[in-house]
Amino acid sequence: MYGRLCALAVALVGLVFSGTATAHFNTGQYSHANSGCASRTDPITVVLYGFATASRSSNHIKFHTGWGGGTGGSQYFASHGICAPTTYQDQSGCGTCSRYHIRMRKTYDDDAAFGTTTTGTPHHEDWVPSCSFGIGGHAVDKGGVNLGGGGPSGFDQGRSRIYSALIGEPGHTFGGDANWGNTQEFKQCDGDWAGSHGSVFFFRMPNSSH
Amino acid sequence: MPNRRVILGLFAGLVLGGAISALAYSATGGGDAGTLDAAHSDLSVEGAAVFPDFPLYAVGESFEGLSLTGMTRRVEARTAPDPARANFVGFRYGDCTPSGDSGCPAPLEIQVWPACERNFASYSLTPAGDPLPHERLTVRGVPAAFFEEGKRLEVYTGSVTVVLFAQEKAQLLRAANELRGANGSARTGTDGRLPAAAEGALEGRLAC
Numbered sequence: 001m002y003g004r005l006c007a008l009a010v011a012l013v014g015l016v017f018s019g020t021a022t023a024h025f026n027t028g029q030y031s032h033a034n035s036g037c038a039s040r041t042d043p044i045t046v047v048l049y050g051f052a053t054a055s056r057s058s059n060h061i062k063f064h065t066g067w068g069g070g071t072g073g074s075q076y077f078a079s080h081g082i083c084a085p086t087t088y089q090d091q092s093g094c095g096t097c098s099r100y101h102i103r104m105r106k107t108y109d110d111d112a113a114f115g116t117t118t119t120g121t122p123h124h125e126d127w128v129p130s131c132s133f134g135i136g137g138h139a140v141d142k143g144g145v146n147l148g149g150g151g152p153s154g155f156d157q158g159r160s161r162i163y164s165a166l167i168g169e170p171g172h173t174f175g176g177d178a179n180w181g182n183t184q185e186f187k188q189c190d191g192d193w194a195g196s197h198g199s200v201f202f203f204r205m206p207n208s209s210h
Numbered sequence: 211m212p213n214r215r216v217i218l219g220l221f222a223g224l225v226l227g228g229a230i231s232a233l234a235y236s237a238t239g240g241g242d243a244g245t246l247d248a249a250h251s252d253l254s255v256e257g258a259a260v261f262p263d264f265p266l267y268a269v270g271e272s273f274e275g276l277s278l279t280g281m282t283r284r285v286e287a288r289t290a291p292d293p294a295r296a297n298f299v300g301f302r303y304g305d306c307t308p309s310g311d312s313g314c315p316a317p318l319e320i321q322v323w324p325a326c327e328r329n330f331a332s333y334s335l336t337p338a339g340d341p342l343p344h345e346r347l348t349v350r351g352v353p354a355a356f357f358e359e360g361k362r363l364e365v366y367t368g369s370v371t372v373v374l375f376a377q378e379k380a381q382l383l384r385a386a387n388e389l390r391g392a393n394g395s396a397r398t399g400t401d402g403r404l405p406a407a408a409e410g411a412l413e414g415r416l417a418c
Contacts, residue, residue, distance in 0.1 A: 176337030186313030
């Protein structure tokens with residue numbers, strides 16, 4: 001009897017620890033407008049890892065870009081089967097300004113190799129007074145046509161801006177890029193369409209804040 | 211008391227705003243027959259027909275009640291350190307209504323990329339090379355794969371990668387079965403099969 005109980009206890013402990021050991025990086029590839037995470041709106045283009053809680057990620061992004069806390073509407077992020085709202089936003093300009101803007105959320109679970117991970121959807125957007133029936137709204141820049149004639153899309157600009165802010169900064173190792181192919185385009189309030197070219201940059205966050 | 215009125219007013223505004231927002235986004239899911247939005251298209255149907263850079267595939271001027279509402283041509287210069295760039299022609303079917311600062315996708319979008327720049331070997335979940343979750347299959351005689359939990363289907367044919375986005379796997383498969391040439395260099399066999407993927411295209415060995 002005692003032997004059976006011990007075996008059961010060992011099996012239970014094994015189950016608990018195998019759950020932890022198999023935790024892995026998992027995320028949707030877009031943010032969503034609504035809480036069911038079935039209403040794509042922005043592509044994810046950066047992953048912050050290491051000690052990247054959303055709070056610490058926001059702290060470092062603000063410090064290295066000079067941006068302030070964000071005022072955009074909330075969106076939702078999916079990871080490990082959980083759909084949850086944005087926890088931090090940072091932006092380079094006011095709520096009625098053309099600006100850089102990022103929404104972030106920590107993934108539900110950590111990863112054995114990448115540690116705590118936060119995903120983000122940085123982008124450059126213009127303030128368009130005619131949007132939302134004249135109330136005004138933000139529209140992400142459309143992508144370029146004919147070899148750079150229009151420049152990169154607002155989503156590609158956002159990824160580049162985070163790169164230029166963090167590269168070379170102590171504690172922020174550039175982990176490289178991964179191509180997710182999340183290039184679906186999204187209609188903006190000015191009628192233009194914007195999307196990412198599909199690559200995602202990984203940046204390490206240190207175990208300290210500014 | 212005035213404070214209570216203000217709070218009640220704000221609450222009512224939030225509820226009403228949320229309802230309008232939900233209504234606006236619901237138009238996305240339902241789709242919209244729509245018409246070609248020339249002001250927000252980079253190509254016309256006639257322009258696509260003579261597009262010279264690579265073969266184009268789409269599903270004609272409408273699909274399951276969704277009209278062709280727009281065409282995109284994105285081709286950007288490469289910028290270090292980014293190895294990727296946008297280089298595709300896109301066909302959008304149906305329409306949607308953005309809500310506030312949140313954009314929305316067309317019910318069906320088809321992007322055609324040169325296989326030398328985008329192919330099955332292009333992807334990974336992490337820089338360490340972990341595989342991007344996918345499900346391989348064969349469509350009209352050529353290799354294909356679902357990504358994004360069945361909301362993206364890629365069909366590898368000839369020298370191009372045809373990327374389809376929609377809400378459901380079944381609709382993506384139906385659209386893939388309706389793919390036809392949209393310019394002079396695109397081919398389909400009389401038996402409905404698509405041209406075999408170019409040598410090395412799937413493995414990322416096709417030169418541009």
